[in-house]
Amino acid sequence: MDSSGHLVRNWEWLERPETRTLMAVLDPEGAGNIARFVGGAVRDAFIGRPVVDVDIATVLTPEDVTRRLEAAGVKVVPTGIDHGTVTAVVDGHPFEITTLRRDVETFGRHARVAFTDDWRVDAERRDFTMNALYCDIDGRIYDPVGGIADLLAARVRFIGDAEARIAEDALRILRFFRFHAWYGKDEPCAEGLRACVKRSRDLTRLSAERVREELLKLLGAPDPVPVIRTMMETGILGQVVPEATLVDRLAGLVAVERAVGEADPIRRLGALLPEGSASAGQRLRLTKKEQIRLSEMVVPRDDIKPSGDATPLGRRHRARLYRLGHEGFVDHALLNWAMDGGNPDDRAWAAFVEAARAWTIPEFPLRGRDLVALGMAPGPAVGDLLDALEARWIAHDFKPGKPALLDQAKSWLADDRS
Structure with missing residues (x-):
């Protein structure tokens, strides 16, 4: 167990009643050996950004997690139990709880995993160092792979060999750029960028839904332009949106x-x-x-x-x-x-x-029923006359009102009948 030695006791979300209730059930001793917060909540809190979703990693199996929570009266939803994840709902607040894992076989988002009790092994299967930060209920930070240094340097760095991590799941190419847009500065990590360019053709094998989700998250960054420009210049953007x-x-x-x-x-x-x-x-x-x-x-x-x-x-x-x-x-x-x-x-x-x-x-004051009430038979002609009246109404700056429009409709209908 590696600890950076950082103590952060004043994070508001650590003191929320639902957070403390959940961790008291999962890890009654509070030593951080059974359950820790992981990923985005720890990363964002460390650099002073708002914490939205709180995820938890644990050495407990999904079955043990479920038993403990249900015994304490906590609602449990088996959202991804095949991959070790359940969702606990405490006072309306959802928490994803995932058993520590090691990859057995990787093939995109649905890797075959085995459970482990080794925190470092769990960290090393994650994508970027800044996403492998853990925190216990007392605010102790665990940093097995150097994520704090990269986070403070605004550097998005793959854990281990960048190309190998991308080979496991090509979506990590888009995630690399998305995280750089949100957390990086200056030029992207050179090793990561080289690996992304080298394996960019792998992007064509991704589902449209996964590409869309990452691309829209990237475009939602405060300033996605430098990253998008790099993606275009390296040909990576052309693999997903050539237009x-x-x-x-x-x-x-x-x-x-x-x-x-x-x-x-x-x-x-x-x-x-x-x-x-x-x-x-x-x-x-x-x-x-x-x-x-x-x-x-x-x-x-x-x-x-x-x-x-x-x-x-x-x-x-x-x-x-x-x-x-x-x-x-x-x-x-x-x-x-x-x-x-x-x-x-x-x-x-x-x-x-x-x-x-x-x-x-403004709302156009006429409806089809108004014209039917004037004696028109229901059908396409009603829609045609409505369209003509609406066009006239728009052209006159949304005038006249309903009575005058009905008079105009009567006049046109009379002309048609004569």
Whole structure:
């Protein structure tokens, strides 16, 4: 058991009632030999970032964990019991608890593992040194593979031989870049980068869902641009999204997103894609809603920009905003701002985006039943007339109201019958 000697007694999440309750059940003596916190919670707490998910590693088998927790009245869900993981739910808070493991055979995300009671062996099967930090309930840090030094140096380093770790699971290539975007600085670790480039073709064997998850997490980083640029220059980005080439536009978008306080991974993906490359969304298995949004973003809307008028949002802008909705309109506004120099201090662009966000989209006052009540037979003609009335209403800046629209409908219907 290696300990770095660091004592961190003031981490708020260590004192939460649900945390202490759970560890008292798993490791009653509190010596850190039975159960420890591991991974993201320890890593993020060490550098002062918010802790979201708390995971636990233990020498206990999943069956022993389940018996202890159920005897204490704690709800247990066998979320990944074949790989040694159960989820405990304490006062509504979930904790993943995983038995220490060693790899027997590796083939992507579903490696064949065996349980162990050796903390160092468990650490050495993890991907990066900063993810192999452990902490007991008293705040003692266990650092078997030098993760603290790498974490403080903002260096994402593979545990052991980088190429061998990637051969075990090619997703680690994308994780390497994602973690560098979130935790690294300057250039990526040279050894890790060489291994990623050498084995980049392995990425083509990954499922679209796994690629999508990592890519969107990467794009959600405060500034993913340097990492995305490195991935493009080394050919790695082309293995997963060959259409993604507009890194300069992404850089502009990230700058203006900061100005308006709105970072969005799907929009950032859209910034990378040239016109007509909506198929990337299908290939990445985005949700249907995300695919539609991406498809709209890769259609140029050059008119969505400040007009220079005293009112930031003119009639034609309101018409476009009505059709696209807030999200679609703001997507295009920010992308166009990025292409227009991407100056985050541009007040005209900032006012334009703010006005779009603040504008209440009106509701078209007519429904099909209103036209049926006028004597129209239900059918496609009702939809056609509704569309024509709505287009007229939009063209007149969302006027007139319902009574006048019904009068217009009556007039058109009378003309058709004459």
